[in-house]
Amino acid sequence: MKKRSLATSGLLLVSAFSRAQAAEPLTVWEKAPANEEADARKLGDELINLVKKEYTTQGKRAFRDAHPRGIGCVEANFTVDPNLPAKYRTGVFASPGKSYDALLRFSSSLGPAGDQVKDARGLAIKIFGVPGQKLLADQPDAVTHDFLHIDAPTFPARDANEFAGIVALKSNPASAVKFVLSNPVLRAKEIKAVLDLSSGNPNNGKSLAERTYFSQVAYLFKGSQVNSPIKFSTRPCGPVESRSLDGSDGELRNDLQDRLNEGELCFNFAVQFYKDGAGFTVEDGMNEWKEDKSPFITVAKIRIPKQKFLTDDKLRYCDALSFQPWHALPEHRPLGNINRSRKIIYDMVSDYRHKTNQENASRPEPKDLSEWRALTSETYSNWNNVTVPAGR
Numbered sequence: 001m002k003k004r005s006l007a008t009s010g011l012l013l014v015s016a017f018s019r020a021q022a023a024e025p026l027t028v029w030e031k032a033p034a035n036e037e038a039d040a041r042k043l044g045d046e047l048i049n050l051v052k053k054e055y056t057t058q059g060k061r062a063f064r065d066a067h068p069r070g071i072g073c074v075e076a077n078f079t080v081d082p083n084l085p086a087k088y089r090t091g092v093f094a095s096p097g098k099s100y101d102a103l104l105r106f107s108s109s110l111g112p113a114g115d116q117v118k119d120a121r122g123l124a125i126k127i128f129g130v131p132g133q134k135l136l137a138d139q140p141d142a143v144t145h146d147f148l149h150i151d152a153p154t155f156p157a158r159d160a161n162e163f164a165g166i167v168a169l170k171s172n173p174a175s176a177v178k179f180v181l182s183n184p185v186l187r188a189k190e191i192k193a194v195l196d197l198s199s200g201n202p203n204n205g206k207s208l209a210e211r212t213y214f215s216q217v218a219y220l221f222k223g224s225q226v227n228s229p230i231k232f233s234t235r236p237c238g239p240v241e242s243r244s245l246d247g248s249d250g251e252l253r254n255d256l257q258d259r260l261n262e263g264e265l266c267f268n269f270a271v272q273f274y275k276d277g278a279g280f281t282v283e284d285g286m287n288e289w290k291e292d293k294s295p296f297i298t299v300a301k302i303r304i305p306k307q308k309f310l311t312d313d314k315l316r317y318c319d320a321l322s323f324q325p326w327h328a329l330p331e332h333r334p335l336g337n338i339n340r341s342r343k344i345i346y347d348m349v350s351d352y353r354h355k356t357n358q359e360n361a362s363r364p365e366p367k368d369l370s371e372w373r374a375l376t377s378e379t380y381s382n383w384n385n386v387t388v389p390a391g392r
């Protein structure tokens with residue numbers, strides 16, 4: 001075998017280390033449990049096994065383990081508040097009035113079923129043209145910054161290990177019993193939270209345009225005049241006309257397309273600052289930061305112009321993207337155990353599905369909306385035989 005020089009071996013080590021996504025030093029608000037990284041990898045492996053079981057071994061396309069059904073992606077404009085107070089001018093928000101192109105992916109959360117199934121819905125925003133080195137070690141030059149949301153203020157588990165226990169309820173009934181018995185009161189609270197997010201979600205039956213979406217977990221907001229954890233939220237700019245959905249397995253995407261045939265939609269992007277003494281924590285995904293203790297402050301406006309987004313080509317493009325909280329500037333670094341674990345887990349699952357689908361295997365981040373805008377075919381077959389079958 002060819003011998004490697006010391007320098008080459010060193011470089012290989014450095015590159016293996018960076019692919020392993022070296023941990024960031026913790027902020028003063030964070031506290032990491034022992035074995036956090038190993039636990040995250042274990043959960044990542046379990047989620048990949050679920051993707052294999054649910055899709056790959058059945059000859060289907062490998063979809064995301066979580067948020068598999070892309071209801072649709074829409075292009076948008078993300079504009080920083082032109083009158084943003086100086087103390088909030090940092091990172092993505094450094095220049096008041098600056099406008100970025102963006103792509104928004106709306107998704108179902110818990111399962112791949114159709115739009116009419118009761119479930120939490122995700123909103124992932126990818127902003128383009130964001131300068132500065134990003135946090136993902138193997139994509140430092142990406143010009144994208146992602147903001148991931150769900151349409152409820154909190155996550156149904158305190159940390160990634162508890163979430164792993166919830167995942168096991170589905171995949172491994174034997175370990176699930178042990179998990180429930182380990183802390184029945186807390187488990188009951190978590191199972192109720194999962195039900196509140198899905199069958200009991202107050203947004204069920206509402207248009208995606210009417211909902212408020214939350215980061216659920218904390219991020220940093222750091223600049224020359226500010227250094228604080230925040231949560232973020234995307235909410236309609238004003239009252240949105242309520243309409244009945246059509247009851248089909250495409251009811252949410254049909255409603256969104258109808259609205260975008262008629263005109264634009266508007267959302268405010270807002271941040272909520274951490275407050276000492278208000279019971280706020282950064283490590284606990286179930287900890288709600290009450291708005292009466294710290295209100296959300298609008299820092300940007302999202303305009304979704306009139307457009308045709310419901311086409312097979314756009315659904316496929318949208319499915320092949322990777323949204324990841326660590327596609328981020330250090331000024332808005334993800335915080336807490338759930339976010340630190342997501343850095344590892346999302347990369348593992350995304351890597352698996354891209355390699356399995358033999359699409360975009362190196363997963364380069366798009367630089368702008370040019371590829372998206374080149375998808376002009378209006379063919380829409382509900383992405384038959386490719387998309388997750390509705391009602392599965």
Ligand code: HEM
Pocket residue numbers: 043047063064065066067105106107122123124148149150155159160163214215216217285321322323338341342345346349350353
């Ligand atoms: C330990 C906790 C969590 C785990 C293990 C987890 C796992 C995952 C995985 C594996 C994916 C698919 C990644 C890919 O293939 O590209 C995903 C997507 C997603 N997750 Fe999480 N997640 C967690 C917490 C959260 C939280 C707190 C939120 C709240 C906003 C969230 C929102 C989303 C959204 C919106 C997507 C879809 C992104 C897209 O459109 O591509 N997740 N999650």
